Amino acid sequence: MPVLEISNLAKTFGGLKAVNNFSLSLDEGEIVGLIGPNGAGKTTVFNLITGLYKPTAGTIHFCEEDITGLPPFKISQRGIARTFQNIRLFKGNTVLDNVRAVFHPRIKYNFFDALLRTPRYNAEEAKVTREALELLEALNLAHRANEKAANLAYGDQRRLEIARALATHPKLLLLDEPAAGMNPAEVKRMVELVRYIKERFKLTILLIEHQMGMVMNLCERLVVMDFGQIIATGTPLEIRNNPVVLEAYLGKGATVA
Amino acid sequence: MEHFLEQVLNGLQLGLMYALIALGYTMVYGVVQLINFAHGDVFMVGAFLGYFGFAVWGLPLPVAILTAMVACALLGVIIERVAYRPLRYAPKIAALISAIGVSLFLEYFSSLKFVFGPNYRVVPRPFPEVHWNIAGLSVSNIQVIVFVVVLFMLILLQILIYRTKTGMAMRTVAVDHNAARLMGVNVDTTISITFAIGSAFAALGGVLYAIAYPQIHPFMGIMPGLKAFTAAVLGGIGIIPGAVLGALIMGQVETLTSAYISSQMRDAIAFAILILVLLFRPTGLLGRTETEKV
Amino acid sequence: MKLSRNTFFYFAGAVFFFALVKAMQFSGMLTPYWQLVLDQALIIVIGALGLSIIYGFTGQFSLGHAAFYGLGAYTAGALDKVYGNGNMLFFFLSLLTGAAVAGLVALLIGLPILRLRSDYLGIATLGFGIIVRVGMENGNKLFPVLGGATGMSGTPQVAHFDLIFILTLIVILLVRNFIFSTYGRACTSIREDEIAADVMGIDTTRYKVMAFVLGCALAGLAGGIYAHRYPFLHPASFDFLKSFDFLLIVVLGGLGSMTGTIVTAVGWVFLLEVLRVVLGQNFIDWRGVIYALILVVSIIVRPQGLFSGKELRLLIPDHLKMLTGKEHTHAGSGN
Numbered sequence: 001m002p003v004l005e006i007s008n009l010a011k012t013f014g015g016l017k018a019v020n021n022f023s024l025s026l027d028e029g030e031i032v033g034l035i036g037p038n039g040a041g042k043t044t045v046f047n048l049i050t051g052l053y054k055p056t057a058g059t060i061h062f063c064e065e066d067i068t069g070l071p072p073f074k075i076s077q078r079g080i081a082r083t084f085q086n087i088r089l090f091k092g093n094t095v096l097d098n099v100r101a102v103f104h105p106r107i108k109y110n111f112f113d114a115l116l117r118t119p120r121y122n123a124e125e126a127k128v129t130r131e132a133l134e135l136l137e138a139l140n141l142a143h144r145a146n147e148k149a150a151n152l153a154y155g156d157q158r159r160l161e162i163a164r165a166l167a168t169h170p171k172l173l174l175l176d177e178p179a180a181g182m183n184p185a186e187v188k189r190m191v192e193l194v195r196y197i198k199e200r201f202k203l204t205i206l207l208i209e210h211q212m213g214m215v216m217n218l219c220e221r222l223v224v225m226d227f228g229q230i231i232a233t234g235t236p237l238e239i240r241n242n243p244v245v246l247e248a249y250l251g252k253g254a255t256v257a
Numbered sequence: 258m259e260h261f262l263e264q265v266l267n268g269l270q271l272g273l274m275y276a277l278i279a280l281g282y283t284m285v286y287g288v289v290q291l292i293n294f295a296h297g298d299v300f301m302v303g304a305f306l307g308y309f310g311f312a313v314w315g316l317p318l319p320v321a322i323l324t325a326m327v328a329c330a331l332l333g334v335i336i337e338r339v340a341y342r343p344l345r346y347a348p349k350i351a352a353l354i355s356a357i358g359v360s361l362f363l364e365y366f367s368s369l370k371f372v373f374g375p376n377y378r379v380v381p382r383p384f385p386e387v388h389w390n391i392a393g394l395s396v397s398n399i400q401v402i403v404f405v406v407v408l409f410m411l412i413l414l415q416i417l418i419y420r421t422k423t424g425m426a427m428r429t430v431a432v433d434h435n436a437a438r439l440m441g442v443n444v445d446t447t448i449s450i451t452f453a454i455g456s457a458f459a460a461l462g463g464v465l466y467a468i469a470y471p472q473i474h475p476f477m478g479i480m481p482g483l484k485a486f487t488a489a490v491l492g493g494i495g496i497i498p499g500a501v502l503g504a505l506i507m508g509q510v511e512t513l514t515s516a517y518i519s520s521q522m523r524d525a526i527a528f529a530i531l532i533l534v535l536l537f538r539p540t541g542l543l544g545r546t547e548t549e550k551v
Numbered sequence: 552m553k554l555s556r557n558t559f560f561y562f563a564g565a566v567f568f569f570a571l572v573k574a575m576q577f578s579g580m581l582t583p584y585w586q587l588v589l590d591q592a593l594i595i596v597i598g599a600l601g602l603s604i605i606y607g608f609t610g611q612f613s614l615g616h617a618a619f620y621g622l623g624a625y626t627a628g629a630l631d632k633v634y635g636n637g638n639m640l641f642f643f644l645s646l647l648t649g650a651a652v653a654g655l656v657a658l659l660i661g662l663p664i665l666r667l668r669s670d671y672l673g674i675a676t677l678g679f680g681i682i683v684r685v686g687m688e689n690g691n692k693l694f695p696v697l698g699g700a701t702g703m704s705g706t707p708q709v710a711h712f713d714l715i716f717i718l719t720l721i722v723i724l725l726v727r728n729f730i731f732s733t734y735g736r737a738c739t740s741i742r743e744d745e746i747a748a749d750v751m752g753i754d755t756t757r758y759k760v761m762a763f764v765l766g767c768a769l770a771g772l773a774g775g776i777y778a779h780r781y782p783f784l785h786p787a788s789f790d791f792l793k794s795f796d797f798l799l800i801v802v803l804g805g806l807g808s809m810t811g812t813i814v815t816a817v818g819w820v821f822l823l824e825v826l827r828v829v830l831g832q833n834f835i836d837w838r839g840v841i842y843a844l845i846l847v848v849s850i851i852v853r854p855q856g857l858f859s860g861k862e863l864r865l866l867i868p869d870h871l872k873m874l875t876g877k878e879h880t881h882a883g884s885g886n
Contacts, residue, residue: 292673354846357799365842528681539666
């Protein structure tokens, strides 16, 4: 059973076809890479899946349920989480609260429990805090729990974004250039991290990345986009030798490692 | 019907004066993204200086107007330098609070006995008011003067912004301070110039306002300032034709509401229209809808 | 429900403050004039905490807060004037009704306008405030009891320091509990990044409206108390200049800090009165000038406000510190 089933998705911005005739199916437990030159429409696909943009045409099914056109928060609550290309943390809040905030839809106390701090509130807060700290522990951020997110180093911010995404208990995780701006050693650690969270949280992952080392290492399958359309799909090896892909990248300055 | 058209003319007069104030709001918002709440009070200072010029010091009217404009331009530059520049890269709200402080300062300082004094003053007409009967419509010389002067200033501003280097600098700063700096634009000077022009326009508006509605006092700038600002938002803040369009609409709404519904409801209806427009066009009539890049 | 350690200290501090005020009352140090100033300060604390929720914690810019303060004042005042007779039950009922009316109006206006962003939202709320003021000035045409542009008097003056103090304590506790719950975290995440909050499963519209309704209801509650402490209500007391007062209290206190809002609200009310006394009759005209200068200088010296994102320990729930081992702050400066 496919976790995600996108068919004939299209999005136009005032005549510009940012995404066109885009179809993709992800099976449970897969890691699929979405690659392509800058401006190919990869992030737009993420924005469509997470509901930030309403598609012009096409449908998106998640676990056999039609989620096309749902608002972002409902899509998130069904089990799709993402990170952002330009990190979007709750910068002024603490690391811990960045994670705890997104437990919100699954909190089991109500408004009056909160105002009166009933035992149910206390128990649930303790549980949420514990779980959030466990997540931070898993991503090696627990020691920074009380730090303002804005004060974290760049790499830590990237990992905090992943921790926050995991806290929504997703089945499908969309990573938008998680290794952007990282050096080879950091990229290697990121590869390990993605593998680790995939196993531990039983995730299906769709990954946008320009660091070919990362994509080739991690992904079982690659989807290549150019000008809003899929121009090739296949294993990393097939993609590496695909003349159409090479043509799309030539002269664009992207690294094909 | 004549009555209606006369009301439209009155509305046009009011709207054109709002436009002079609204331009200052919108230009300043364009370059520093600040709601300059003190702008209405610069308008007040302009009205007082104009009044002192022609009624107390006996200057010829054009000289009195020019004096008020130059003095207010200077005042605008000083306000920006002292109260806003230190906060330019602080959270936006800080500069807004500072603007509220400056506004209160101008109002209370002007109310001091040795400045303008706390009382209402009646402004003598610098020239006798004449009414002409044109095709059954009563048109006053004041209306004609307001119309001609404001139109002239609008054309002047248009030339300044689109035909001069200063104007180009202003448009560049409006887009991005850092990029402007990299292109060799002196951002500080350009912002100062913007405040100077906006304040001079407000001063002109103030003098015209004092001539048309001949009563002035230190708190007279609050409501016209607020209305003009609303007009700027209505048209799409930061957009110069938007400010004029919004001001003209505001003038008509106010005048027609006073004439046909109730003068007490005037402000309520004006702001209800603003809210309704924003609900359908969240960035004003001529504003571009900006979608945040994700 | 057992009392946490900080809540205990909170109440201990409150009892101490209360005893201090009582001692000053009995020794005659606290004149009726300064008593009125103190009561006013507490009322402003309640109203300002409302705006703190809306703007400081949720990031929704409102320039119309005083309108809700006024709605509460007029509703509670008129109800008690017509039906009450100094009866305490009626006092509390009228307070709750005032808060409920303010909250209900906030819900009706908030649902459509909270889609607007920053300055546009500010100007829409400011416009709404002006509409409410026009309504107050003409309200007597529908309900003569409201008095219209000449103001309203006749509400039983039953609110006094003891009652106001207890109400303020309760409000502070409830606001603290709200902020340090999942609802508060939903609000601050909206303030920090609305799009990210939405994508992370938080129903942003719902919590923006919730914060707005709660905050405005607190303003309404404050207004209701005001109506029972000041015998004369006038539309001019609730116009946009009053909204600016609430705004500058919240901003100068530091966005995202209850402590800051409380301290600044009290300080601000006393500053105005102290200036009056210090300047005396001869220089009273300078009061507005000096006040304005203080405002400009303080925001330039401390643009992030007094306590941006920080709280006194008294206002922080215990279990967080036990789990994380360190002092907890929960927010930063909003933009």
